[in-house]
Amino acid sequence: MPLCVYCGQEKPAEQFSREHVIPRAIGGNLRPYNPFTLNQVCKRCNSICGAYIDGPFVKNWLTQNYRAEIAKKYVNINSNPxxxxxxxxxxxxxxxxxxxxxxxxxxxxxxxxxxxxxxxxxxxxxxxxxxxxxxxxxxxxxxxxxxxxxxxxxxxxxxxxxxxxxxxxxxxxx
Structure with missing residues (x-):
């Protein structure tokens, strides 16, 4: 059985999910291959990380407002953004x-x-x-x-x- 790199527990393979080390909301969704993902993280640890680490970072005042300002520079208003x-x-x-x-x-x-x-x-x-x-x-x-x-x-x-x-x-x- 695989081992979760966060909690260190062995769990069945179906209890694992892809962890975006750099959250997708701030660019951690590179394609076709994203080198900033982990597959050895259980769903529970991934959810906790999203709620208490990634979420507060992505939704903090500076990050959120920077994203709002930068979006206006690259918007195509005709595409119903x-x-x-x-x-x-x-x-x-x-x-x-x-x-x-x-x-x-x-x-x-x-x-x-x-x-x-x-x-x-x-x-x-x-x-x-x-x-x-x-x-x-x-x-x-x-x-x-x-x-x-x-x-x-x-x-x-x-x-x-x-x-x-x-x-x-x-x-x-x-």
């Missing part, structure tokens, strides 16, 4: 019932106010932009958002609205 939003942080003093408010900026300076219940926190895990990778679905309140579109060019409007769609592809609010 989905562009990342820039996270500005919580808006102190702006609350609705038990919901906090976070401020985001869209690709043309659009202002998005996202109201939701506070996300669960884990000790010793740095804060993340958006939903924490370790949170379960039943712990998340997707809340609602108000979108104030800045661009008068309607070609840009879908790039501002699409990130606000929830799992059922319905706009929350705008």
């Amino acid at each position: 989905i562009l990342p939003l820039i996270y500005c942080g919580p808006v102190n003093g702006l609350v609705y019932k038990e919901k906090i408010c976070e401020l985001w900026l869209g690709p043309t300076g659009d202002t998005i106010y996202h109201f939701h219940e506070p996300y669960p926190e884990e000790p010793d895990v740095p804060p993340m932009v958006g939903i924490p990778t370790y949170a379960r679905n039943d712990q998340i309140d997707h809340g609602f958002a108000f979108l104030f579109v800045r661009s008068n060019n309607p070609v840009w409007h879908p790039a501002s609205c699409i990130p606000l769609m929830n799992n059922s592809n319905n706009l929350l609010y705008f």
